[in-house]
Each structure stands twice: as structure tokens, then as C-alpha cells.
Amino acid sequence: MCFSATASFTAGAAISLVGIAAIKTRQHRAQLLFACIPFIFGIQQLTEGLLWIQLRSHAEGLVAHFATHVFLFFAQVVWPFWVPLSILLLEKREQRSVLQKILVALGGALSLYFIYCQYLYPVDSAIEGKHIVYYREYPSSFDLTTIVIYAVVTILPSFLSHIPRMWILGSSIALSFLITSVFYQHYILSVWCFFAAIISLSIYTILRGLNRKKKSQMKALRL
DSSP, X not given: OOSOHHHHHHHXXXXXXXXXXXXXXXXXXXXXXXXXXXXXXXXXXXXXXXXHHHHHTTOOSHHHXXXXXXXXXXXXXXXXXXXXXXXXXXXXXXXXXXXXXHHHHHHHHHHHHHHHHHHHSXXXXXXXXXXXXXXXXXXXXXXXXXXXXXXXXXXXXHHHOOSTTHHHHHHHHHHHHHXXXXXXXXXXXXXXXXXXXXXXXXXXXXXXXXXXXXXXXXXXHHO
């Protein structure tokens, strides 16, 4: 969350509850990764709440450093691979397209790149106004490329999916990404994750709708 420790902890707890509800809603293993997205967002926001406290108290040490790395791990390593893979697994095998599989591979490559960068290059965080800014001394020549790939692998899979209403998720992520890129350019990691956390509600809605449809189809077959 981008505004305060209280906001981060409140949102983190609320989103985690949505995540638990989504996990309980799932009906088979293929839905697990998709259902876990809100819960992981919740953990990510709780981590940033801890970071807010550390930075406000000017604590220079292991906890702030650890929280910074954990948040960046979720934001940069987890989501580029997790999002396209979780959507792909929801598809029936015969409906999975080559492009969807390419996006999963591309997201995995981006995640590996960020792991490499976080391991080799210094990262830090600081409060600027009402936001946390994350300083990353990654190779600047790849900045634009990684942003474009990140956007593609987290947005496009929703529009390629055959799952009903999945396009709502893609549209919401795209809109939030656009807003943060235009108005919060220097705080895009923190602020975009806030918007994306709100989108977790659409994931719960998609899962409920998907499983409700399957139940209706099963009842129709029994009749």
C-alpha cells in the first residue's frame, strides 16, 4: 500500500481474507494458483506495512532490508510468472494456445532476470511524502523492456482466456497500470500493487462464477 502503515495493514488483512475465501471457493487443483493471488497480495501488503514502520522509525537494519527484498520479490519475481501460469492452468488442455504458453515462458524469464538483479545489485527503500519509493540499481538499459514485458505478461493472458469474465481482470489491471504509470511514475511498484490488490475481488468473483457454472452443468447432466 502506498499511503501509510495503517492502510497497508488494514488492506493486507482484508485482502488476505478475500484470498482465504477464494481458496475455499476453488473446486480442483488447477484453480489453486489463481485462487491464491489475493492471499499473496495480502501478504505483500502486510510486508509493506512492516516496512512503513521500520522506515518511519529510521531503523537501519536487517528488518527493513528484509522487508524491502520480500516486497520486491513479490512485485517483480512472483507476479510476472504466477499470473500467466495461473490463468493458463484454468484453461482446458485443448484450449491452451501457443501464445499463452509463450507468455508463461516470457514471464518466467522476466522473473529469473529480476532474481538475478536483486541478488547482484543494491536495492533500498525510503518514504517520500505519502509513498514508499524503491531504489534499484538494475541495468538502466533494460528498464523500458522489462516494463513492457511485465505489462504484457500480466495483462494479455486475461484477454486470451476462454474463462467467462476473465477480461474484467485484464481490463482492471491495465487501467490501474496506466493510472500509476501516468500519475505515480516514481512510485509505480508500491502504488500499482495497491490497485492490483483491489483487483483481487474480481478474482474471487471470477472463481465463484466459474464454479457456479460448472455446478449448473453437472446438475443439468444428472437431469
